[in-house]
Amino acid sequence: MRKLIVFNHVTLDGYFVDANGQFRWGYDGNDDPEYQAFVAENASGDGALVFGRKTYELMASYWPTAVADQHSPAVAAGMNNMSKVVFSKTLNEATWKNTRLVKTGLIAEIRKMKSDSGPGMAILGSGSIVAQLARENLIDEYQMMLDPVVLGRGRTMFEALPEPLKLKLIRSRTFKNGKVYLCYTP
Numbered sequence: 576m577r578k579l580i581v582f583n584h585v586t587l588d589g590y591f592v593d594a595n596g597q598f599r600w601g602y603d604g605n606d607d608p609e610y611q612a613f614v615a616e617n618a619s620g621d622g623a624l625v626f627g628r629k630t631y632e633l634m635a636s637y638w639p640t641a642v643a644d645q646h647s648p649a650v651a652a653g654m655n656n657m658s659k660v661v662f663s664k665t666l667n668e669a670t671w672k673n674t675r676l677v678k679t680g681l682i683a684e685i686r687k688m689k690s691d692s693g694p695g696m697a698i699l700g701s702g703s704i705v706a707q708l709a710r711e712n713l714i715d716e717y718q719m720m721l722d723p724v725v726l727g728r729g730r731t732m733f734e735a736l737p738e739p740l741k742l743k744l745i746r747s748r749t750f751k752n753g754k755v756y757l758c759y760t761p
Contacts, residue, residue: 577688578695579625580716581705582617583732587721590729591702596629598700600724604752611647613748613756618653622694625685628663630700635671660688660696662704685713702732709733709740716760717742723753 583591584601592598604610626634637643638654659674662681669676677684685708688696698705698714708714709732733740742759749755 577691577693578715579685579689579698579708579713580695580718581698581714581732582718582720583698583700583702583705584720584722585732586724586726586729588725588727588729589731590726591700591732593726593729596730598633600726601720601722603722603724604750604754607750607752607754610750610752610754613750615647615649615653618650621657623658623660623688623696624654625696625698625701625704626659626661627701627704628661628666631659631661631663631666631669631671631674634699635669635674639671660684662701681707682711682713689713702730702734705732706734706736709736712761714761716745716758719757719759721755721757 584598585591586600593600605614634654638651643651643654655672657673659669659671660677661669661674662677662684664678666676666678681704698708705714740761742761744757745760746758747756
């Protein structure tokens, strides 16, 4: 059975995007060499990436570009070569290399994907997908990068959960830029 993880940045006040849906605050501290190595290592996997439409459009507009290749060549190569699945009812096509578009049946498709053999899967961003899959207990690990910033308002990944989601910390790591990696299992 394939493992499904979530990897997202969150602020000290629990938001993964600001009130305008932006993530610019998450790039602060990217000049830390240890942190850069961590990001590059995570992007070099052979798993599959899972996105909702908004995150897909954001990622697809950046990672296949010359700017991304110049600034983060290892991450760009990983992001572009990995298998990707985008869930969207409104997107008409997915043109980013190695991307499959799924228009309906998020829960059923994720259950099917998890039951297949193969490498793990990672959800990046995609808060509405995270919340839906968390309600169905389909997420195996929650990997959060806690960023040293407070927004005051924004969106949480866990909106409308019907009951608390209890998690167990299994590993953590602190970076010189003030970011803290936290990994939890249900």
